[in-house]
Amino acid sequence: MNYDLFAEYYDELMSGIDYPARAEYIDGxxxxxxxxxxxxxxxxxxxxxxxxxxxxxxxxxxxxxLSGNMLSKAREKSDGSILYLCQxxxxxxxxxxxxxxxxxxxxxxxIEDREQLLLALSRVSLFLEPDGVxxxxxxxxxxxxxxxxxxxxxxxxxxxxCVWQNEYSGDGxxxxxxxxxxxxxxGTYLRESExxxxxxxxxxxxxxxLNLAGLKxxxxxxxxxFEPPRCDSERIVIAAVKSERK
Numbered sequence: 001m002n003y004d005l006f007a008e009y010y011d012e013l014m015s016g017i018d019y020p021a022r023a024e025y026i027d028g029x030x031x032x033x034x035x036x037x038x039x040x041x042x043x044x045x046x047x048x049x050x051x052x053x054x055x056x057x058x059x060x061x062x063x064x065x066l067s068g069n070m071l072s073k074a075r076e077k078s079d080g081s082i083l084y085l086c087q088x089x090x091x092x093x094x095x096x097x098x099x100x101x102x103x104x105x106x107x108x109x110x111i112e113d114r115e116q117l118l119l120a121l122s123r124v125s126l127f128l129e130p131d132g133v134x135x136x137x138x139x140x141x142x143x144x145x146x147x148x149x150x151x152x153x154x155x156x157x158x159x160x161x162c163v164w165q166n167e168y169s170g171d172g173x174x175x176x177x178x179x180x181x182x183x184x185x186x187g188t189y190l191r192e193s194e195x196x197x198x199x200x201x202x203x204x205x206x207x208x209x210l211n212l213a214g215l216k217x218x219x220x221x222x223x224x225x226f227e228p229p230r231c232d233s234e235r236i237v238i239a240a241v242k243s244e245r246k
Contacts, residue, residue: 006194007069009180010047012157022104023053025224026135029239030100033218034133037099043089043124043136044107048074048082054102055082064092090116092123099129103136106235109198112173114209117201121213125242134215134240137223141172143234144200148174159183172200203229203236215240 030037038060042051045063047070055061055078063084065071071084078084087093089103089111101124111117124134139148145168153164161181166174175197181189201209207217221227223235 006178007047007067007073009160009162009182010070011049011073012160013155013162014049015157017049017105019049019053022224023050023057026050026102026104026237027054027057028226029135029219029221029237030102030133033239033241034100034129034131037133039098040100040102041094041098041127043092043101043103044110045074045084046070046105046107048077048084050102050104051082052077059100062094062098064089089120089123092120092127094127096127097129097132098127099132101128101132101134101136103134106137106139106198108136109139109200110196112197112199114201114205118209118212121209121215125214128215128242130242131245132241133218135237136240137235137237138206139198139200139235140229140233141200141202142232144168144172144174144198146232147234148176148198161189172202174198174200206238210238210240211243214243216243216245 040054040059041062043064045051045065048063051061051063061082063074063082064087066088068086071086074084111120148166149168151166155162163179165177168174178194180192184190217238217240219239220229221237222229222233223237229236
């Protein structure tokens, strides 16, 4: 996926997300398992809407994303106190160990290869403090099979019209085609297209990959709650720590 193209429309299309509420929720999980966390890395931070919320809470924040254009948008929202790094999760390279890693809004589902996902998790494990915490969310197989499925969705904002079409392959994989129609100054529309996929991993497979990376699950929640995941949960949130943590 060319995230540099998506960056132009991302904030408009994601305007319905309550970033302050989601950041507060994630902060509550971090505080539960690492109450003295200070240094936080926001993985796949995108345009930085969540990143600035964590910084406002008092964390010393590093935002990491693969897209230079996404990071340019993120820097526009920051007062300069946030360090942004252009890196993939699979090639994550920190300057030292980190108290808390965060990865939200199904960013890990964009890693469609299990070996690559294991590599990304292993990099987190490598740089995580021995008593640190990794909080992330993932779309569930239920969401991919029942909600995204072979459906199409339409999003319209003041400046862009987006048609989102899915094709579900039956193994947790959804191939997604986006067509953007951006309003031009003369009233016409410019069409641009983007294709990518997301893969939903089962809880058991996610746990297995975490264990192989030297991490273990402390808790799993239905999204934006502190209740256990349900069979029809569309997104689950997981808190993980290093396997040797007491």
